Amino acid sequence: MKKPGKKVIITCAITGAIHTPTMSDALPYRPEDIARQAIDAANAGAAVLHLHARNPEDGSVSIDPEHFMAFLPQIKASTDAVINLSTGGSLTNTVTQRIAPAKRVSPEMCSLNMGSMNFSMHPLADKYKEWKFPWEEEYLRNSDTYIFRNTFRDIGMVARELGEAENVKFEHECYDVGHLYNLKFCMDSGMFKPPIFIQFIFGILGGIGPEVDNLVFMKRTADRLFGDSYRWSVLGAGAAQMNLATTAAMLGGNVRVGLEDSLQISRGKLAESNAHQVTKIRSILEALGHEIATPEEAREMLVLKGSSAVRF
Numbered sequence: 001m002k003k004p005g006k007k008v009i010i011t012c013a014i015t016g017a018i019h020t021p022t023m024s025d026a027l028p029y030r031p032e033d034i035a036r037q038a039i040d041a042a043n044a045g046a047a048v049l050h051l052h053a054r055n056p057e058d059g060s061v062s063i064d065p066e067h068f069m070a071f072l073p074q075i076k077a078s079t080d081a082v083i084n085l086s087t088g089g090s091l092t093n094t095v096t097q098r099i100a101p102a103k104r105v106s107p108e109m110c111s112l113n114m115g116s117m118n119f120s121m122h123p124l125a126d127k128y129k130e131w132k133f134p135w136e137e138e139y140l141r142n143s144d145t146y147i148f149r150n151t152f153r154d155i156g157m158v159a160r161e162l163g164e165a166e167n168v169k170f171e172h173e174c175y176d177v178g179h180l181y182n183l184k185f186c187m188d189s190g191m192f193k194p195p196i197f198i199q200f201i202f203g204i205l206g207g208i209g210p211e212v213d214n215l216v217f218m219k220r221t222a223d224r225l226f227g228d229s230y231r232w233s234v235l236g237a238g239a240a241q242m243n244l245a246t247t248a249a250m251l252g253g254n255v256r257v258g259l260e261d262s263l264q265i266s267r268g269k270l271a272e273s274n275a276h277q278v279t280k281i282r283s284i285l286e287a288l289g290h291e292i293a294t295p296e297e298a299r300e301m302l303v304l305k306g307s308s309a310v311r312f
């Protein structure tokens, strides 16, 4: 486990599948905007870029490998940041569809969600009266019927097809304490090589809430289950983002920010860009005496295969 005083990895999640274009003009969805914001975030201090794709015409979530290929080469050519592809997909995708982009490009990292759960954004729909695109309102409202499917068989398939076959390291996304036990079961079955990287997630409707008590509980549980064989990071959704990231770093962890998880820079105020959030968390962490990990240091801490081993 990473000890306090060691370098902090900043992950920036650039666009995601939760927010829609109406919610913020800063949310990127065209490939050139995703690339530019990702590069700016890396220049601001993000060592890892967590990436989803969007449909360039209307900003809807896409798992089309071509939509990923519209920005991946440019990001790779302009930064040394670790590229982490989402396997979360969207409300209508099968797990096989969700991993297709990563199978095509074999990135250094991928997300791997560690349990099936409700995952809903429907309360957001009531906040807006007019929409930039027709799909947005229905997408949000229908999420109250959504079961985010990540069964043990699904997890095993992703472990084989991306972990074993492509040597991809996973960002194990754990939204509640049971997900840590799922991960422990999988580890004991030999699915993942240590050190594993856990993203503790707080504040998604369907997962554990964004209280510091919960962070301490998740970390204590992970310490008990995984000992020294894990690295960890924290993602607080919405207004919890900066506070929980700061708390995580104070407890010896790494942090994730980005417009995927929160559109705000401070309570009620929209962020101008992903780099805006990276710059803010970086200055908080540096003011507290933490050093920020470079991409090369992140590769060493997480034991990644290296950027020369990707296919884009």
Ligand code: KMH
Pocket (backbone or CB within 6 Å): 013, 016, 017, 018, 086, 087, 088, 089, 111, 112, 113, 173, 201, 204, 237, 260, 261
């Ligand atoms: N937006 C996060 C809360 C994924 O990409 O696999 C969830 C996420 C899922 O990052």
Ligand code: ZN
Pocket (backbone or CB within 6 Å): 013, 016, 017, 050, 052, 086, 088, 111, 260
């Ligand atoms: Zn994501």
